[in-house]
Amino acid sequence: MIWNEAKECMSRDEIHNLQSKRLVKTVERVYHNVEFYRKKMQAIGIEPGDIRDADDVRKLPFTTKNDLRDTYPFGMFAVPQSQIVRIHASSGTTGKATVVGYTRRDIDIWAECVARAFAQAGLNRDDIIQVAYGYGLFTGGLGAHYGAENLGATVVPMSTGNTKKLTTMMKDFGVTAIACTPSYLLHIAEVLEADKALDQIKLKAAICGAEPWTEQMRKQIEEKLHINAFDIYGLSEVMGPGVACDCIYHKGLHVYEDHFLPEIINPDTLEPMSEGETGELVFTTLTKEGLPLLRYRTRDLTSITYGKCECGRTLARMSRFKGRSDDMLIIRGVNVFPSQVEAALLEMGETSPHYIMIVDRVNNLDTLEIQVEVDEKFFSDKISELENLTKRIAHVIQQAIGLSVKVKLVEPKSIERSMGKAVRVIDKRKLV
Ligand code: DLL
Helix, strand or coil: CCCHHHHHCCCCHHHHHHHHHHHHHHHHHHHHHHHHHHHHHHHCCHHHHCCCCHHHHHHCCEHHHHHHHCCCCCCCCCCCCCHCCEEEEECCCCCCEEEEEEEHHHHHHHHHHHHHHHHCCCCCCCCCCEEECCCCCCCHHHHHHHHHHCCEEEEEEECCCHHHHHHCCCCCHHHCCCCCCHHHHHHHHHHHHHHCCCCCCCCCCCEEECCCCCHHHHHHHHHHHEEEEEEEEECCCEEEEEEEEEECCCCCCCEECCCCEEEECCCCCCCCCCCCCEEEEEEEEECCCCCCCCCCCEEEEEEEEEECCCCCCCCCCCCCCCCCCCCEEEECEEEHHHHHHHHHHHHHHCCCCEEEEEEEEEEEEEEEEEEEHHHHHHHHHHHHHHHHHHHHHHHHHHHHHCCCCHHHEEEECCCCCCCCHHHHHHEEECCC
């Protein structure tokens, strides 16, 4: 596959017609197969027959991460479990995971979308692609893996964790492209630089995503490694990586609109925003069978334009992400909600609920320190008591969020109290 002009260069009318046809089918399907949607639509007096056109999407109810949590684990699936061939999951707001399920066809379409993203980055079957996103419940590893195979490229399923082995294989196998988070790639570049191995690699492209990054960081990666770096976007609820990706012109991320209908809304009023205005990105899936979603509020802030790109694609383009409308942090590619930390601390019952999370980036790797107020007695007790408690808290938080943390216990009332919303996070990284 080079790239699919039939799917990516339709006229805007053709895209609209295809989306309309697919939206009508999706609404029929969720109304009849997902009780959650049937009830929600009935509550606002909407029937499937009221949806005839892609613009009618605005009549439909929104879906949030909380809805997925409330129907945990499989309540929003639109097919019987016997038709689900894979499960993935990502962090929920209070510790419960958000579970997503795919049919065989969903997996095929996902692989096709990721292959289209790779093709957009100029890759083809002659490439050797190292996948260094985490494999497992996170969608990054397996999503990129099946996409690279669908493209016909040679996949090296590296996952994360062993950078030395990764750089050795990168050299020895003549790897030409890598898929990983941008911060991890900068770390990889530093390791290569330290080993004086930068001129021994054949890398030409990187497909980076899963966390916010800046244009400056993209340029830094490109200059350090002498490659072209691409921005790939996705979220597990909607599919995983491959919902959108930028092209060689780097003028926005092309949304695969034949499968996903994007909208931009004002996160406060929920009203639609105009082309080019920044607001919250909302997606309706158009072909998904396992977990079709109506108007899923991603909480990601961006804008959309519909003009034809220099590359010839007519697909809608999203600007680089400008942050989120909720408090979710992405640390080393892992989604973390402050509420997960709070819930873990409260459950432990040995500390006060006053804590602060300090996120930083050291040598291009994210660090997380959590300062927690504890009873004064711990400071007068033996040092070993304090050390024990520190370790226990670190363990409990690590279990809750899936990331190693540094815990620092502090004296009562030492964390600044706020007059309004408590400040729980100090993010020292400059990501947007
Ligand atoms: O991060 C899927 C993914 C894997 C995308 C690999 C790209 C590459 P989740 O864990 O559900 O899924 O996290 C989704 O990550 O709502 C954004 O806030 C953020 N995100 C993903 N890609 C980008 C990007 C995967 N390119 C959440 N730029 C999303 C900025 C991104 N943020």
